[in-house]
Amino acid sequence: MKTTPYHHNLLSDQERLAGFFEAIKEKSKGIVYDLGAGSGILSSQAASQAEHVFAVEKNPKTAQIAIHNLSNFDNVSVLVKDATKIIFPEKADLIICEMLDTGLIDEELIPVLQNARQYLKDHGEIIPCGIFNGLEPIHMETEHLCYQEGLKNNFKTMGPLKIYNSLNLKREFNEKVDVALKLPITDHGTVNGILITTFTLLTSNIICGPTPMLNPPLMVPTNPLKVSKGDKINLDLNYIMGGGLNTVKATIS
Ligand SMILES: C[S@@+](CC[C@H](N)C(=O)[O-])C[C@H]1O[C@@H](n2cnc3c(N)ncnc32)[C@H](O)[C@@H]1O
Incomplete structure (x- = not known):
């Protein structure tokens, strides 16, 4: 080939x-x-x-x-x-x-399906059929947005993974993601980022987590915030699916 x-x-x-x-x-x-x-x-x-x-x-x-x-x-x-x-x-x-990427932020899956869905038969199917996006608060060593390529461990997890949106790709939805979440903290230190992980539902019984070339987890910097174990922090996250990485904004308080 x-x-x-x-x-x-x-x-x-x-x-x-x-x-x-x-x-x-x-x-x-x-x-x-x-x-x-x-x-x-x-x-x-x-x-x-x-x-x-x-x-x-x-x-x-x-x-x-x-x-x-x-x-x-x-x-x-x-x-x-x-x-x-x-x-x-x-x-x-x-x-x-x-046309998958982490959080569906940078590739055109969503704008492509917004057009192509009208040409799908009523009982037609889409691969992938669904997406789950999750995030966790982290302490990261870099200051810029970057993918965990090779899944290197250059961050520390500061709280559990939370799913913040689930998408059924057969349905139309808003391309804007705008979520406000409360995140529990499980360690002492400084939170200065979030790690976004995407799980892809290829069919109703085949789910794919990140692989080297499919949705490597994405580290997004936030403002730094000192935290203690047991705290809850507020996260505001917004971006446009298919709008590119420069649409991502994440702030914590
Ligand atoms: C992640 S690659 C997947 C390639 C192949 N389907 C595979 O699984 O190996 C995505 C492909 O979509 C193409 N592409 C991106 N935007 C497109 C668009 N708006 N219309 C058609 N193709 C597009 C890219 O050029 C690239 O070849």
């Missing part, structure tokens, strides 16, 4: 692929859209069970790679289009959209 260096890393993440392959095997049939097709790997899995797969990729160079990789399938069409604006001639039985 031809790839770019980025798509090569995606293909090297066996845990990510295993989850998607299992979900696709369970759900692929009829008309399938693979939105953000990249190298075409998920389209190639869907094609063996589907009547027709529309693989949509915005980046022209990446789309050329998908065209090459999918050339042996006569039931796959690669469309070089922006999936936030695309118009489809027929409705799909299944939408696959691996």
